[in-house]
Amino acid sequence: MAELVIHDLHVSVEDKEILKGLDLTIQEGQRHALMGPNGNGKSTLLAAIMGNPKYTVTQGSITLDGQDVLAMSVDQRSKAGLFLGMQYPAEISGVTNSDFLRSAINARQEKPISLFKFIKQMESAISNLEMKSDLAHRFVNDGFSGGEKKRNEIVQMLMLKPRFAMLDEIDSGLDVDALRIVSDAVLKAQEESNMGLLIVSHYARFYEYLKPTHAHILVDGRIVVSGGPELIERVDTQGYEWIEEEYGISAKQEAKKQPVSLGVCAVKQGV
Numbered sequence: 001m002a003e004l005v006i007h008d009l010h011v012s013v014e015d016k017e018i019l020k021g022l023d024l025t026i027q028e029g030q031r032h033a034l035m036g037p038n039g040n041g042k043s044t045l046l047a048a049i050m051g052n053p054k055y056t057v058t059q060g061s062i063t064l065d066g067q068d069v070l071a072m073s074v075d076q077r078s079k080a081g082l083f084l085g086m087q088y089p090a091e092i093s094g095v096t097n098s099d100f101l102r103s104a105i106n107a108r109q110e111k112p113i114s115l116f117k118f119i120k121q122m123e124s125a126i127s128n129l130e131m132k133s134d135l136a137h138r139f140v141n142d143g144f145s146g147g148e149k150k151r152n153e154i155v156q157m158l159m160l161k162p163r164f165a166m167l168d169e170i171d172s173g174l175d176v177d178a179l180r181i182v183s184d185a186v187l188k189a190q191e192e193s194n195m196g197l198l199i200v201s202h203y204a205r206f207y208e209y210l211k212p213t214h215a216h217i218l219v220d221g222r223i224v225v226s227g228g229p230e231l232i233e234r235v236d237t238q239g240y241e242w243i244e245e246e247y248g249i250s251a252k253q254e255a256k257k258q259p260v261s262l263g264v265c266a267v268k269q270g271v
């Protein structure tokens, strides 16, 4: 059985330790929800699994079917079957979606995919996501709305057919209809391929559609509670404060934005 195993993972960003000994095992066919207050390390975990060079693994291991993921380059990780649907997808002007995806598919197989087969698959992915048919010819994410970028991540997932897909707040920026379309596409893809899923989201509604089999809460660089879908409901109704009370672990607070001072121009002088 295909298995992604993360053990005692420590990850630093710019010399600051963000993940502090994280354990997580995902098997094929499972859907794991990953929640936790903002700024506590969810995206850092996904970036470290995918091999983003800004994130330095200082301790611990990540294996995919016993193979050392940390020893692989990013493209090797992708070829091994890992996929990351990003929280903030990048725009690539000058490269069309179809060129991008055809190159990615060809990089992972010996014989290039036939144009006919590629077009059929691309059309099917685009129609699954209910996107406009000119998507294939547009530059990757260039000028896309927030929701279109997120759907385009799922188009990529459908085309690349990963064994383990990680979706980072893929629901943000989606309206209610799009949420349903994306969820259906993800579930259908999983049914066909039995891939494992790690889904980061804050919203119970998205999870209602995706029906995770497992749920975890990440606080201050560690998974402090794991369980089933009941955890999602608890977070939805009670937030995260109970974790501090029950587990004695306090969440990292995201730095609050300082209010912009308007200085003297905004001061109304008395007459």
Ligand SMILES: Nc1ncnc2c1ncn2[C@@H]1O[C@H](COP(=O)(O)OP(=O)(O)O)[C@@H](O)[C@H]1O
Pocket: 013, 014, 018, 036, 037, 038, 039, 040, 041, 042, 043, 044, 045, 054
């Ligand atoms: N590329 C980066 N450069 C600097 N700091 C980062 C970077 N990525 C993440 N961090 C910091 O790491 C911490 C965890 O961030 P992140 O993993 O994005 O949290 P989450 O996804 O749970 O909201 C935050 O303090 C964030 O500022």
Ligand SMILES: [Mg+2]
Pocket: 042, 043, 044, 087, 168
């Ligand atoms: Mg994040």
